[in-house]
Amino acid sequence: xxxxxxxxxxxxxxxxxxxxxxxxxxxxxxxxxxxxxxxxxxxxxxxxxxxxxxxxxxxxxxxxxxxxxxxxxxxxxxxxxxxxxxxxxxxxxxxxxxxxxxxxxxxxxxxxxxxxxxxxxxxxxxxxxxxxxxxxxxxxxxxxxxxxxxxxxxxxxxxxxxxxxxxxxxxxxxxxxxxxxxxxxxxxxxxxxxxxxxxxxxxxxxxxxxxxxxxxxxxxxxxxxxxxxxxxxxxxxxxxxxxxxxxxxxxxxxxxxxxxxxxxxxxxxxxxxxxxxxxxxxxxxxxxxxxxxxxxxxxxxxxxxxxxxxxxxxxxxxxxxxxxxxxxxxxxxxxxxxxxxxxxxxxxxxxxxxxxxxxxxxxxxxxxxxxxxxxxxxxxxxxxxxxxxxxxxxxxxxxxxxxxxxxxxxxxxxxxxxxxxxxxxxxxxxxxxxxxxxxxxxxxxxxxxxxxxxxxxxxxxxxxxxxxxxxxxxxxxxxxxxxxxxxxxxxxxxxxxxxxxxxxxxxxxxxxxxxxxxxxxxxxxxxxxxxxxxxxxxxxxxxxxxxxxxxxxxxxxxxxxxxxxxxxxxxxxxxxxxxxxxxxxxxxxxxxxxxxxxxxxxxxxxxxxxxxxxxxxxxxxxxxxxxxxxxxxxx
Numbered sequence: 001x002x003x004x005x006x007x008x009x010x011x012x013x014x015x016x017x018x019x020x021x022x023x024x025x026x027x028x029x030x031x032x033x034x035x036x037x038x039x040x041x042x043x044x045x046x047x048x049x050x051x052x053x054x055x056x057x058x059x060x061x062x063x064x065x066x067x068x069x070x071x072x073x074x075x076x077x078x079x080x081x082x083x084x085x086x087x088x089x090x091x092x093x094x095x096x097x098x099x100x101x102x103x104x105x106x107x108x109x110x111x112x113x114x115x116x117x118x119x120x121x122x123x124x125x126x127x128x129x130x131x132x133x134x135x136x137x138x139x140x141x142x143x144x145x146x147x148x149x150x151x152x153x154x155x156x157x158x159x160x161x162x163x164x165x166x167x168x169x170x171x172x173x174x175x176x177x178x179x180x181x182x183x184x185x186x187x188x189x190x191x192x193x194x195x196x197x198x199x200x201x202x203x204x205x206x207x208x209x210x211x212x213x214x215x216x217x218x219x220x221x222x223x224x225x226x227x228x229x230x231x232x233x234x235x236x237x238x239x240x241x242x243x244x245x246x247x248x249x250x251x252x253x254x255x256x257x258x259x260x261x262x263x264x265x266x267x268x269x270x271x272x273x274x275x276x277x278x279x280x281x282x283x284x285x286x287x288x289x290x291x292x293x294x295x296x297x298x299x300x301x302x303x304x305x306x307x308x309x310x311x312x313x314x315x316x317x318x319x320x321x322x323x324x325x326x327x328x329x330x331x332x333x334x335x336x337x338x339x340x341x342x343x344x345x346x347x348x349x350x351x352x353x354x355x356x357x358x359x360x361x362x363x364x365x366x367x368x369x370x371x372x373x374x375x376x377x378x379x380x381x382x383x384x385x386x387x388x389x390x391x392x393x394x395x396x397x398x399x400x401x402x403x404x405x406x407x408x409x410x411x412x413x414x415x416x417x418x419x420x421x422x423x424x425x426x427x428x429x430x431x432x433x434x435x436x437x438x439x440x441x442x443x444x445x446x447x448x449x450x451x452x453x454x455x456x457x458x459x460x461x462x463x464x465x466x467x468x469x470x471x472x473x474x475x476x477x478x479x480x481x482x483x484x485x486x487x488x489x490x491x492x493x494x495x496x497x498x499x500x501x502x503x504x505x506x507x508x509x510x511x512x513x514x515x516x517x518x519x520x521x522x523x524x525x526x527x528x529x530x531x532x533x534x535x536x537x538x539x540x541x542x543x544x545x546x547x548x549x550x551x552x553x554x555x556x557x558x559x560x561x562x563x564x565x566x567x568x569x570x571x572x573x574x575x576x577x578x579x580x581x582x583x584x585x586x587x588x589x590x591x592x593x594x595x596x597x598x599x600x601x602x603x604x605x606x607x608x609x610x611x612x613x614x615x616x617x618x619x620x621x622x623x624x625x626x627x628x629x630x631x632x633x634x635x
Contacts, residue, residue: 006059011035011072022059022069033484037068039102040118040181043110054105061124066105066114075103077432078111085113087159087183089426093414093457097152098180101429119172119179127179130171135205140242140464141176143210146199147239147462148178150232153195160186166198175405176465192228196221209380213238237327243462244377244385246529251275252284253500254523257508259475260516266292266299267473267521268307268365274501285372286314287523289399290365291473293445298363302447305351306344306365313340314371321375330390333373334458337394341367341446341456348447364447366397367456368413368471370525372463389529391461391469396454397445399521400477402470402486403461406494409486412459416444466494469525475518476511485510493526500524 010018010027017029024034038061047053047060057073058066068075081089081101088101099115106112119127134142149165156162161183164170172179196218206214217234220226252275258265268290275283290306292299317336321328344367352362375388393401398415414420418441419433433439444454468490470482489507492498504522511520 006069008034008036008067008069009072013072018072022067035071036122037071037102037116038118038120038124039066039068040064040099040115040120041066041105042113042115042182044105044107044112047107053107058105065120065124065126067124068102074431074435075114076106076111077103077429081426081428084185086426087156087161087185088115089423089429090159091155091161091183092420092423092430094152094155095414096410096412097148097178099182100423102431103429115182119174119181126181127172127174129169130173130178131168131202133173134202138464139207139209140239140246140462142202142205142207143214143235143239143242144176144462144464145173145178146214147235150235152178154228156183157186157189160189162186162190166190166194168198175407175410177410192221192226210238210242233329236330239462240327240375240377240388240390241379241385243389243464244387245379246389246464248387248389248463249528250284250372250525251500252287252523252525253504254287254289254521255501255504255508256519256521257475257512259519260512262517262519264300265519266294266303267475267519268292268300268303269471269473269521269523270307270311271523282311282315282318284525285318285374286311286370287469287471287525288367288369289471289473289521289523290367290446291397291399291475291519291521292363292365293442293448294357294361294363298357298361299365301351302348302363302365305348306367306446309344309347310340310367310369313343318371318373321373324375327375327377327388330392330460333390333392334460337369337371337392337458338456341369341394341396342451342454345446345451345454349450352447362448364445366395366399366442366445366473368393368395368397368399368401370394370401370469370471370523372525389463391463392458393461394456394458396456397442398440398477399471399473402472402482404468404470404486404490404494405465406491409482409490411483412461414457416457417442463527463529466529467527468493469527471523471525473519473521475515475520476507476522478511478515478518481511481514482507493524496526496528500526 006022007019008022008024010020010030010032011034012018012027012030012032015027015030015032018027020028020034026033039058041047041058041060041064044053044060044066045064049060049062051060052058052069053060053066057070058068061067085101088099091098092100095117099118102114102116104111105114121127130145134145137145152165153162156164163186164180164182164184167184170181170184172181199214199221200218203211203215203218213234217231220231252271254269254271254273256265256267256269256272270286270288271278271280271283288307288310290303292301292303294302317333317340321333348364349362357363371392371394373388373390373392374386375390377385377388379385393412395401395413396416398417399413400415401412403410403412417439418436419430419439421443422428422433422436423430427433446454472482476482485507489503493500493503504524507522508520
């Protein structure tokens with residue numbers, strides 16, 4: 001390496017020769033993947049491309065796009081974070097769509113705000129502008145983008161940055177998701193009429209199948225008596241009608257491994273193995289990963305209890321939804337999923353109380369769960385489609401969900417840890433919060449406290465393209481392993497050229513090599529939506545999934561496990577969730593039916609524990625005996 005070459009530094013703090021040539025994928029000295037953080041520099045557009053700024057720290061690679069040449073070092077932060085920056089911190093739960101604060105750069109007498117998680121690809125090229133991409137998108141994706149804008153509207157208004165959604169150049173798209181380049185402080189709160197004007201500009205590019213409804217929504221938004229919940233319901237119905245006309249096929253495979261340093265496995269995942277080989281009506285629509293806390297006597301018991309107590313409640317929920325003649329709103333399903341998780345929490349918490357476990361001795365577990373809900377949808381033609389393509393992700397703790405496409409990997413969850421809490425409270429940036437010795441400590445998990453203190457996160461997505469859902473424990477996600485390795489898996493996995501089992505085992509092998517100090521669990525669900533590709537995945541348009549046919553791969557390629565350059569910002573531990581709205585008003589029958597569902601099935605467990613403590617305790621003891629019996633069985 002010539003001394004004149006532009007250098008980028010390895011992030012490994014123990015590397016004694018960290019300087020590498022820009023463009024290197026791994027450190028020439030220690031083999032650590034080189035991190036390329038391309039940042040959006042607010043008010044930094046005047047710097048010439050190619051120049052080095054910030055005392056040699058950053059290279060200007062494009063107007064307002066800077067590359068951090070020393071990504072392992074903390075960026076500069078002023079002693080007091082400016083008020084204009086606080087919305088980024090408080091809205092970090094929406095990082096699937098919004099950038100976050102990286103730090104500041106002192107340059108030319110100014111403090112330039114630097115944003116990461118910006119809509120910029122691995123080469124430093126901004127993603128397509130929303131207005132440009134809109135006309136090229138399918139009808140379902142056009143509605144999905146409008147839905148995301150609507151879901152962001154109120155949260156951004158609450159933090160006085162709603163006008164950020166009305167600036168055409170500020171909106172970008174990355175695959176299926178809306179991305180914002182920056183947040184703009186409102187001079188005056190934007191109105192629904194202004195939103196209607198912005199959407200009206202999209203009407204010439206709307207697909208004919210959705211144009212009449214979108215036109216009508218724009219008219220309603222201009223009305224002084226606009227009903228936001230009615231707008232939301234109509235937009236949701238239009239989205240599900242469009243998605244329900246697509247075909248949908250699923251396959252799922254789960255695996256868990258003790259890791260290289262542990263002598264027992266506290267993780268539990270479901271399914272374990274290939275779904276087509278397991279007789280269970282929930283498969284392949286339901287999957288779950290739990291990472292136990294509390295050692296051999298507690299963690300693995302808690303994770304098994306969580307899975308076994310959630311399972312019958314999910315069955316009952318799906319059965320009840322299947323009987324409904326009207327669309328069950330996403331917030332209602334979300335509330336029921338959260339209630340199901342709280343029931344599991346109370347079972348584990350009660351077990352802790354009975355065993356007089358206190359403080360850190362209390363057993364608990366993380367949870368990340370996926371549920372594909374096949375609601376029946378009445379189409380505009382009057383026909384009934386039996387799958388709305390809705391995917392619900394529920395999480396507590398730091399087990400994660402990722403969505404993988406041939407073009408990128410999207411983290412769908414936000415960790416419940418101290419570092420994220422500090423950001424959400426507006427106290428500091430994520431990079432700075434990671435310096436705390438307790439940064440990775442969980443702030444909530446199932447079983448550690450009563451349900452009144454538990455706040456599961458539930459988000460609804462709509463599957464309208466081929467992709468793979470990855471659920472995993474932190475034994476796999478640590479050190480951004482998925483962000484560094486996804487490119488080696490994406491195309492062959494999504495196209496069915498390798499089996500889910502082969503991909504899962506390869507990722508476990510890689511985690512043992514690169515992480516290895518923890519248990520490792522992974523559940524992969526392959527979603528086949530398009531008519532192209534392996535026909536074995538496909539069902540008839542809108543039909544329920546009656547078969548989980550095994551893909552017949554062509555000559556199976558050997559996976560290259562060499563870690564590649566990450567395509568997204570490396571601080572992905574808090575990569576975002578989709579927007580979650582406050583509970584909306586709904587028809588009384590929906591709340592009543594689903595309340596009855598919980599009282600009559602899984603939700604009734606909590607009521608049972610209150611009304612009939614002796615009966616509940618006897619049932620719980622039998623469950624514990626069964627769980628402990630699993631561990632006594634020979635391998």
